[in-house]
Amino acid sequence: MIITIRKQATSEERAQLIELLCRISGSLHPMATTSVGKREVIALDGSSIDAQAQILLRQQPAVEDLLLIKTPYQLVSRAFQVEQSxxxxxxxxxxxxxxxxxxxxxxxxxxxxxxxxxxxxxxxxxxxxxxxxxxxxxxxxxxxxxxxxxxxxxxxxxxxxxxxxxxxxxxxxxxxxxxxxxxxxxxxxxxxxxxxxxxxxxxxxxxxxxxxxxxxxxxxxxxxxxxxxxxxxxxxxxxxxxxxxxxxxxxxxxxxxxxxxxxxxxxxxxxxxxxxxxxxxxxxxxxxxxxxxxxxxxxxxxxxxxxxxxxxxxxxxxxxxxxxxxxxxxxxxxxxxxxxxxxxxxxxxxxxxxxxx
Amino acid sequence: MIITIRKQATSEERAQLIELLCRISGSLHPMATTSVGKREVIALDGSSIDAQAQILLRQQPAVEDLLLIKTPYQLVSRAFQVEQSxxxxxxxxxxxxxxxxxxxxxxxxxxxxxxxxxxxxxxxxxxxxxxxxxxxxxxxxxxxxxxxxxxxxxxxxxxxxxxxxxxxxxxxxxxxxxxxxxxxxxxxxxxxxxxxxxxxxxxxxxxxxxxxxxxxxxxxxxxxxxxxxxxxxxxxxxxxxxxxxxxxxxxxxxxxxxxxxxxxxxxxxxxxxxxxxxxxxxxxxxxxxxxxxxxxxxxxxxxxxxxxxxxxxxxxxxxxxxxxxxxxxxxxxxxxxxxxxxxxxxxxxxxxxxxxx
Amino acid sequence: MIITIRKQATSEERAQLIELLCRISGSLHPMATTSVGKREVIALDGSSIDAQAQILLRQQPAVEDLLLIKTPYQLVSRAFQVEQSxxxxxxxxxxxxxxxxxxxxxxxxxxxxxxxxxxxxxxxxxxxxxxxxxxxxxxxxxxxxxxxxxxxxxxxxxxxxxxxxxxxxxxxxxxxxxxxxxxxxxxxxxxxxxxxxxxxxxxxxxxxxxxxxxxxxxxxxxxxxxxxxxxxxxxxxxxxxxxxxxxxxxxxxxxxxxxxxxxxxxxxxxxxxxxxxxxxxxxxxxxxxxxxxxxxxxxxxxxxxxxxxxxxxxxxxxxxxxxxxxxxxxxxxxxxxxxxxxxxxxxxxxxxxxxxx
Amino acid sequence: MIITIRKQATSEERAQLIELLCRISGSLHPMATTSVGKREVIALDGSSIDAQAQILLRQQPAVEDLLLIKTPYQLVSRAFQVEQSxxxxxxxxxxxxxxxxxxxxxxxxxxxxxxxxxxxxxxxxxxxxxxxxxxxxxxxxxxxxxxxxxxxxxxxxxxxxxxxxxxxxxxxxxxxxxxxxxxxxxxxxxxxxxxxxxxxxxxxxxxxxxxxxxxxxxxxxxxxxxxxxxxxxxxxxxxxxxxxxxxxxxxxxxxxxxxxxxxxxxxxxxxxxxxxxxxxxxxxxxxxxxxxxxxxxxxxxxxxxxxxxxxxxxxxxxxxxxxxxxxxxxxxxxxxxxxxxxxxxxxxxxxxxxxxx
The missing domain is CATH 3.20.20.70 (Aldolase class I)
Structure with missing residues (x-):
């Protein structure tokens, strides 16, 4: 799963999203955002995140877009970026x-x-x-x-x-x-x-x-x-x-x-x-x-x-x-x-x- | 090892060669000749045939040529036939x-x-x-x-x-x-x-x-x-x-x-x-x-x-x-x-x- | 899928079953029965036979029992025979x-x-x-x-x-x-x-x-x-x-x-x-x-x-x-x-x- | 090859041995001695060191013993140490x-x-x-x-x-x-x-x-x-x-x-x-x-x-x-x-x- 962060998101909105993500995914460690091209994203293994949790995530003010990717790799997949690097x-x-x-x-x-x-x-x-x-x-x-x-x-x-x-x-x-x-x-x-x-x-x-x-x-x-x-x-x-x-x-x-x-x-x-x-x-x-x-x-x-x-x-x-x-x-x-x-x-x-x- | 048979070899000369080959190689079965192109040959695993035995073989009236090939395969090797089939x-x-x-x-x-x-x-x-x-x-x-x-x-x-x-x-x-x-x-x-x-x-x-x-x-x-x-x-x-x-x-x-x-x-x-x-x-x-x-x-x-x-x-x-x-x-x-x-x-x-x- | 044939099944009932099986499975060839121990059975790949067809098969007079086996092998599977051969x-x-x-x-x-x-x-x-x-x-x-x-x-x-x-x-x-x-x-x-x-x-x-x-x-x-x-x-x-x-x-x-x-x-x-x-x-x-x-x-x-x-x-x-x-x-x-x-x-x-x- | 160093070897004798070893083996870097049990040894790949060079090495005052080991590994080989560690x-x-x-x-x-x-x-x-x-x-x-x-x-x-x-x-x-x-x-x-x-x-x-x-x-x-x-x-x-x-x-x-x-x-x-x-x-x-x-x-x-x-x-x-x-x-x-x-x-x-x- 790749979550694109809204450019205008405040630091509180970001913190709120990350806290939610850790809770949902059961992660013991804070998630990091990554810059890919001009986008700021958070990538994670979404296989255990159910539909209801996805709705919750999409509603977060810090979230611009949420992309589900079926392979275990996310950012390097062609499903995330169609054009050749x-x-x-x-x-x-x-x-x-x-x-x-x-x-x-x-x-x-x-x-x-x-x-x-x-x-x-x-x-x-x-x-x-x-x-x-x-x-x-x-x-x-x-x-x-x-x-x-x-x-x-x-x-x-x-x-x-x-x-x-x-x-x-x-x-x-x-x-x-x-x-x-x-x-x-x-x-x-x-x-x-x-x-x-x-x-x-x-x-x-x-x-x-x-x-x-x-x-x-x-x-x-x-x-x-x-x-x-x-x-x-x-x-x-x-x-x-x-x-x-x-x-x-x-x-x-x-x-x-x-x-x-x-x-x-x-x-x-x-x-x-x-x-x-x-x-x-x-x-x-x-x-x-x-x-x-x-x-x-x-x-x-x-x-x-x-x-x-x-x-x-x-x-x-x-x-x-x-x-x-x-x-x-x-x-x-x-x-x-x-x-x-x-x-x-x-x-x-x-x-x-x-x-x- | 590939032995090319002389075209004019008599059947006795051939039989004599084959008997010698069986003795030298320890084979329990008679060896067969094969036609490859216009040549008649006998192929065998020559790895255990020593220099002295090779001299003996070359002296046989039925033998035109004797070619040593290092690989276990003989007739299909490029050492036997240089031109592509x-x-x-x-x-x-x-x-x-x-x-x-x-x-x-x-x-x-x-x-x-x-x-x-x-x-x-x-x-x-x-x-x-x-x-x-x-x-x-x-x-x-x-x-x-x-x-x-x-x-x-x-x-x-x-x-x-x-x-x-x-x-x-x-x-x-x-x-x-x-x-x-x-x-x-x-x-x-x-x-x-x-x-x-x-x-x-x-x-x-x-x-x-x-x-x-x-x-x-x-x-x-x-x-x-x-x-x-x-x-x-x-x-x-x-x-x-x-x-x-x-x-x-x-x-x-x-x-x-x-x-x-x-x-x-x-x-x-x-x-x-x-x-x-x-x-x-x-x-x-x-x-x-x-x-x-x-x-x-x-x-x-x-x-x-x-x-x-x-x-x-x-x-x-x-x-x-x-x-x-x-x-x-x-x-x-x-x-x-x-x-x-x-x-x-x-x-x-x-x-x-x-x-x- | 393994179908056990009823012992008393008539040859017509058997023929009817086999005809039905060929139709259902799309097989171009007649199916053979096999004796395993005291049972007479027909084994086949049941992966493409749906629930409705299974009901139809069970209703056949020649059929005593129908066993679904998930592996591609049937008769040799432990699901078919629990005791060691x-x-x-x-x-x-x-x-x-x-x-x-x-x-x-x-x-x-x-x-x-x-x-x-x-x-x-x-x-x-x-x-x-x-x-x-x-x-x-x-x-x-x-x-x-x-x-x-x-x-x-x-x-x-x-x-x-x-x-x-x-x-x-x-x-x-x-x-x-x-x-x-x-x-x-x-x-x-x-x-x-x-x-x-x-x-x-x-x-x-x-x-x-x-x-x-x-x-x-x-x-x-x-x-x-x-x-x-x-x-x-x-x-x-x-x-x-x-x-x-x-x-x-x-x-x-x-x-x-x-x-x-x-x-x-x-x-x-x-x-x-x-x-x-x-x-x-x-x-x-x-x-x-x-x-x-x-x-x-x-x-x-x-x-x-x-x-x-x-x-x-x-x-x-x-x-x-x-x-x-x-x-x-x-x-x-x-x-x-x-x-x-x-x-x-x-x-x-x-x-x-x-x-x- | 494993060279055991004489306990009483002086530092000059050791330096002389190491210099010779680098020359013989073509190594660009100084060799290190290692302690194994109570012995001090130098291990190296001896495959390219010929008989004459070995004689030269054995004559070095710092050398107590020279052991040839055929495998690429030396110190871990059973040829070096027979008893199980x-x-x-x-x-x-x-x-x-x-x-x-x-x-x-x-x-x-x-x-x-x-x-x-x-x-x-x-x-x-x-x-x-x-x-x-x-x-x-x-x-x-x-x-x-x-x-x-x-x-x-x-x-x-x-x-x-x-x-x-x-x-x-x-x-x-x-x-x-x-x-x-x-x-x-x-x-x-x-x-x-x-x-x-x-x-x-x-x-x-x-x-x-x-x-x-x-x-x-x-x-x-x-x-x-x-x-x-x-x-x-x-x-x-x-x-x-x-x-x-x-x-x-x-x-x-x-x-x-x-x-x-x-x-x-x-x-x-x-x-x-x-x-x-x-x-x-x-x-x-x-x-x-x-x-x-x-x-x-x-x-x-x-x-x-x-x-x-x-x-x-x-x-x-x-x-x-x-x-x-x-x-x-x-x-x-x-x-x-x-x-x-x-x-x-x-x-x-x-x-x-x-x-x-």
Whole structure:
């Protein structure tokens, strides 16, 4: 259930509404209002609120509108917002500005190494992916690694190197954040905060990504065994905490077959376009784990309607400190960018959205 | 290991080779030779045959060549045959002739109802899918159903109706076979024998499909929890039994998310192009289970390099006796066919194969 | 829906009922009656039969009783038969008679090699498992193998060796059947027909196992990616076709972790005891794929309430023609049998059933 | 690879060793020593360190011993420590002291509500589970919830209520921690820190649980789609960061069947006993999601060799604020405790460990 607050509502009227809501829903904690676009709303799970209580709520002076939404997620659902969200990247750091989602934008290609390894590597890679046509630079400074004995990234130092690469190339930068406490510090430098597959249900992290002052766009990767409902509820955590700028990223799910690292679930792209207004991009590198599959699965991802791609690129994949097996070269990236443009002209995005709805 | 037999080898030389092979491999049963193209070969699991035994084998007068293949599957592997197989459908029944696979053919769109329900339905649907641009007609006469209380198809009567539809429209027909004993009878009428997902490891059925006299092409669907190795070994059963005409069909695998009936594993398409010379088509209807997802996933399947599609079409999906929820209309099929042609022009098949190898 | 036919109903009254049923349910085929215990019944999917039609059915002179069952499976459901089924093995071949299921029987331990390899091996193993306390002998004569190049069993010759082992030891024999056409021939020799995991949804085979004249008990293994509903519907095929003697066998399901061949799903044992009256046994050999895990998982299976175990035993596991890695020795089997007796005394079967219901 | 440091090694010798190690392994960061029992060790991934480098390392004056371990996890592996770890709970808060693991201890039953709901509830439940025979009290104060609109626990207030319940009953308390920053604060009150299934790969949290000053035992739940290797590497993070007190907890993995919330993987218990010296307990409540299955799966878990159980208990399951469907009553818990004692007498723990090794 989403309640839109009347703009002119007094603070007493608001307090009265919130008190009523807590009583009706049995919540032990005060409800928070959230700003979405120009609206101020309160979202909650309305499944246990009966018809009589709804009438009572509608009569509250603070209430402008009350919308019932059947899914467990509310603010991210397409029932709440019909038009596709359009998210702006890079507005604050004097770099190129990139738009993800909406109905008119071309697919966005983000690229870069798995890890920032040293200053030369990231600067050189940034120039190469820019030349190849990528519009944003990815690079891990804080790396979640399965083993404590693997390289975990250069940390803040790596982040400064990314910022230097942005300054030189104009590419906005995307980097992963793993701890609630680091969100503000990383958001100061990064243009997009990535939340990785292992942290999709790290709720304190989601809340911090929702609440941080800069409201940077968050790239929320799908948990490798998450259902779409769980994923959308994770996005809801961020939006309900105050940050509407969420980009979903499919990166493969676990299966019984060891042939590929994961199974890329491309059907989720049109399904999500039906369920949510948030944009969806695809990471073919982690999904397949094999660089030779990246170009063709990039093509298939865009054909499925993805608003963009995030691809691991390394100038010398054989000597990468992490994920070399799945990294492509800048030359291969150039081919993918070219193909993406052809596909974009051919397959109008609007058509793909309509075909689902 | 694949041993090519010398054309001029005498029957004694052959017998001597086979006796040696049985001794070396510890097999309790005589080995059979198989004709592949113009070659006569013996395929076997060579993993336990050491270097010395290989020398002995090469010295046999019946042996022309001995090829070591590391995968458990042999005849279907790309290591055995580099060029993509091209399979001809419909040559025997005076209908249209269709080619699947190879490097020059356009993607093949096969379509029709889940079940043959009655004469009018199948004739009318055949006309409609022909008009929409499909080049082959699918229709179930013998239906595997999860419950014994569901409609199991019209049987031979349904097969005769399919044949009548072929006669009228010129479309070759594809239908499922479930029992080894029925293979010859169904092959008499059908142009392609479909082996369904639940029967992918029904070995007596695979052998019968390999041995039957007409050598009809076999559409081998992937088991819903099969690995690629298991799938290719199932194809190997058919080819080793004497029928090289196998078309693989991806139709989704089981996952933890109930949003879709199955997870369509499109990455298997380029992977299989790397592992085997057999053509691969995709069934987006069973994979997604939702008709609104079929057009966009058809597009993505072709972008991933699939040699064709098999799609459930019903003129009145709401009243289908089975699988109505996932059936599209002839009008929607027409859109898919048109899009397939555009994609085919844009994405040269050869390029997609090269990008993998 | 299960309709019990009045014993005194005339053939006209029966025909009238069946005609009415076909009309109401929209079935294109005549319905068959099945004998279950002393009752004659017609089972069907009643989900689409409304209240008015039910009244009409109850008024039919041929109808004694009409039972609505909510699950898709009918005859195997515990809603149809509250008391646990008790199935008798070995009554026809002059060997030991064994009871599986019911509320008083001890757990049944079946054991033997994966494959019958030769006469000496099977006779010697039969003596050894008998001495170790097993009450039935398993052994594969017709083997489903993932690769066409693996040993597929000795066939009918192997079956005769099993029969000889039964004659000497008194142990009833269990062997796999893969083809509908072979059911009668194998049932002539075997005391229990095993249907393997890859054939759980091989419907022609299930029907043949239901219809064959000897009505041998069928050991129905769970498909390695089957839901419980699908498994129970497979059992329903056999029972509805006329053979009520079905024993379910859990043998592990596929997962994402390569540590074990499969994941043994022991929770299905109490779940199934709640859903069905059929007995459930466990195969810890195929589930784990590692002989060192078999004893402890045998113990856990019985603690979960399994009515028995089927275990692969080989006198020389290192030299088995198949599945040596998961075969235990007769000595280890002896330990399991001893432990099973202690557990059976401790954990009354009735208690375990009650705790679920 | 695990290098044991000589006790008498000087700080220069240590520095020299660490410098050499960084050079050999290519690590960009200094290596840390860890105390394990009375030994001081350095653990690292030795897979890329060749024989010559090993000789060089052994010659270092700071090196007492160098142990090669083939698995990716080192300190938690049974190759490093053969004897089962025995972990002490509750030593610091003047409450009952409980031992988990080792070879002589009885299985440990921990129980309590999913969430602390209010003071009366937790005090009353604590008394009830104590009376039923449980030896530790579980209760969630900080709750990870799939939806932002669900009850997320009482926070620190809930923790104080748990501490009061400990004071009254003497039961040590177990509660979940979700944020690195909260570890110290929660460790002040709790006797065991639980890390939940969604946080198994939350590496900053694992490191904080390893480094915190009180070194509280950590109950590390298995990720719902984690492999055993990933799980053991997560435990390695905690141990390598300085806290050897880790208890593993199996709680079910995701599967294709919606019948149960998860699939309880009991085979992991003997497998883990083979791979690691850490104790393993089972959570049958989350694994099954159905209270009626908890007693029988508790029995099966202990039969599989689990060192303990953690069970959700509520005095009025129908009105629980979370997880009521899977909570049992104190009376049912009493039955489980009684059965556990009988099983423990019957199945000597030592025997179960030996049977695996």
């Amino acid at each position: 359009s998210i702006t990247i890079g507005a604050d750091h004097g770099c190129d500005v990139v738009t993800v989602g909406g109905t008119t934008a071309s697919p966005v290609i983000m690229a870069g190494p798995c890890s920032v390894e040293n200053r030369e590597q990231i600067l050189s890679t940034a120039r190469a992916v820019k030349a190849a046509g990528a519009v944003a630079l990815r690079g891990g400074a804080f790396k979640p690694r399965t083993s404590p004995y693997q390289f975990r990234g250069l940390g803040l130092e790596g982040l400064h190197m990314l910022a230097e690469a942005r300054e030189e190339t104009g590419l906005p930068i995307i980097t992963e954040v793993m701890e609630p406490d680091m969100v503000e510090a990383i958001a100061e430098h990064a243009d997009v905060l990535q939340i990785g597959t292992r942290n999709m249900q790290n709720y304190p992290l989601l809340l911090a990504a929702g609440r941080h002052s800069q409201k940077r766009p968050v790239l929320l990767k799908r948990g490798f065994a998450a259902t779409l409902d769980e994923w959308l509820l994770a996005a809801e955590y961020i939006v309900a905490a105050g940050n509407p700028n969420v980009i979903l990223c499919e990166r493969g799910i676990r299966s019984h077959d060891p042939q590929t690292r994961n199974v890329l679930d491309l059907t989720c792209v049109p399904l999500l376009h039906n369920l949510t207004h948030l944009p969806i991009i695809v990471d073919p590198s982690h999904a397949t784990g094999k660089s030779e599959l990246v170009p063709i699965m990039s093509r298939a991802s865009l054909a499925a309607g993805a608003e963009g791609l995030i691809i691991e690129v390394h100038e010398d994949p054989a000597h990468a400190l992490s994920d070399g097996r799945q990294s492509i070269t800048p030359t291969q990236l150039h081919g993918i960018v070219g193909e993406a443009e052809v596909l974009a002209r051919m397959l109008s995005r609007e058509a793909s959205l309509v075909s689902v709805a | 091209s399979i001809t459908i419909g040559a025997d029944h005076g209908c249209d002739v269709v080619t699947v696979g190879g490097t020059t053919a356009s993607p093949v769109i096969m379509a029709g109802p889940c079940s043959v329900e009655n004469r009018e339905q199948i004739l009318s649907t055949a006309r409609a899918v022909k008009a929409a641009g499909a080049v082959a007609l699918r229709g179930g006469a013998f239906k595997p159903r999860t419950s014994p209380y569901q409609f199991r198809g019209l049987g031979l009567e349904g097969l005769h109706m399919l044949a009548e539809a072929r006669e009228e429209t010129g479309l070759p027909i594809i239908t499922e076979v479930m029992e080894p004993d029925m293979v010859e009878a169904i092959a008499e009428h059908a142009d392609v024998l479909q082996i369904g997902t639940r029967n992918m490891q029904n070995y007596p059925l695979l052998l019968a499909a390999g041995r039957h006299s007409q050598k009809r092409p076999v559409l081998l669907k992937r088991g819903f929890a099969a690995t690629l190795d298991e799938w290719l070994l199932a194809a190997e059963y058919i080819v080793a039994a004497g029928n090289p005409n196998v078309i693989l069909c991806e139709r989704g695998i089981r996952s933890h998310d109930p949003q879709t009936r199955n997870v369509l594993d499109l990455t298997c398409v380029p992977l299989l192009h790397n592992l085997t010379h057999l053509p691969i088509i995709v069934d987006p209807s069973h994979a997604t289970g939702k008709s609104e997802l079929v057009p966009i996933m058809s597009r993505a399947s072709l972008a991933a390099g699939a040699e064709g599609l098999i799609i459930e079409v019903h003129e009145d999906p709401a009243h289908a006796l089975s699988d109505g929820r996932q059936s599209i209309t002839p009008t929607q099929l027409h859109g898919i066919v048109g899009e397939a042609e555009v994609l085919a022009r844009m994405l040269s098949r050869e390029a997609s194969l090269v990008s993998v190898a | 008790s199935i008798t093995i070995g009554a026809d071949h002059g060997c030991d008679v064994v009871t599986v299921g019911g509320t008083t029987a001890s757990p049944v331990i079946m054991a033997g090699p994966c494959s019958v390899e030769n006469r000496e091996q099977i006779l010697s193993t039969a003596r050894a498992v008998k001495a170790a306390g097993a009450v039935a002998l398993r052994g594969g004569a017709f083997k489903p193998r993932t690769s066409p190049y693996q040993f597929r069993g000795l066939g009918l010759e192997g079956l005769h060796m099993l029969a000889e082992a039964r004659e000497e030891t008194g142990l009833p024999i269990i062997t796999e059947v893969m083809e509908p056409d072979m059911v009668e021939a194998i049932a002539e020799h075997a005391d229990v027909l095993q249907i393997g995991t890859r054939n759980m949804q091989n419907y022609p085979l299930l029907l043949a196992a239901g219809r064959h004249s000897q009505k041998r008990p069928v050991l129905l293994k769970r498909g390695f990616a089957a839901t419980l509903d699908e498994w129970l519907l497979a059992a329903e095929y056999i029972v509805a076709a006329g053979n009520p003697n079905v024993i379910l066998c859990e043998r592990g399901i596929r997962s994402h972790d390569p540590q074990t061949r499969n994941v043994l799903d022991l929770t299905c044992v109490p779940l199934l005891h709640n859903l069905t009256h059929l007995p459930i046994i466990v195969d810890p050999s195929h589930a784990t794929g590692k002989s060192e895990l078999v004893p402890i998982m045998s113990r856990a299976s019985l603690a979960a309430g399994a009515e028995g175990l089927i275990i692969e035993v080989h006198e020389d596991p290192a030299h088995a023609l198949s599945d040596g890695r998961q075969s235990i020795t007769p000595t280890q089997l002896h330990g399991i049998v001893g432990e099973a007796e202690v557990l059976a005394r401790m954990l009354s079967r009735e208690a375990s059933l009650v705790s679920v219901a | 025995s972990i002490t709970i509750g030593a610091d808060h003047g409450c009952d002291v409980v031992t988990v693991g080792g070879t002589t201890a009885s299985p440990v039953i921990m129980a309590g509500p999913c969430s602390v709901e209010n003071r009366e509830q937790i005090l009353s439940t604590a008394r009830a589970v104590k009376a039923a025979g449980a030896v530790a009290l579980r209760g969630g104060a900080f709750k990870p919830r799939t939806s932002p609109y669900q009850f997320r626990g009482l926070g620190l207030e809930g923790l104080h209520m748990l501490a009061e319940a400990r004071e009254e009953t003497g039961l040590p308390i177990i509660t979940e921690v979700m944020e690195p920053d909260m570890v110290e604060a929660i460790a002040e009150h709790a006797d065991v820190l639980q890390i939940g299934t969604r946080n198994m790969q939350n590496y900053p949290l694992l490191l904080a649980a390893g480094r915190h000053s009180q070194k509280r035992p950590v109950l590390l739940k298995r990720g719902f789609a984690a492999t055993l290797d990933e799980w053991l590497l997560a435990a390695e993070y905690i141990v390598a960061a300085g806290n050897p007190n880790v208890i593993l907890c199996e709680r079910g993995i995701r599967s294709h069947d919606p019948q149960t919330r998860n699939v309880l993987d009991l085979t992991c218990v003997p497998l883990l006993h083979n791979l690691t010296h850490l104790p393993i307990i089972v959570d049958p409540s989350h694994a099954t999601g159905k209270s009626e299955l908890v007693p029988i799966m508790s029995r099966a878990s202990l039969a599989a060799g689990a060192e303990g159980l953690i069970i959700e208990v509520h005095e009025d399951p129908a009105h629980a604020l979370s997880d009521g469907r899977q909570s049992i009553t104190p009376t049912q818990l009493h039955g489980i405790v009684g059965e556990a004692e009988v099983l423990a007498r019957m199945l000597s723990r030592e025997a179960s460990l030996v049977s695996v090794a």
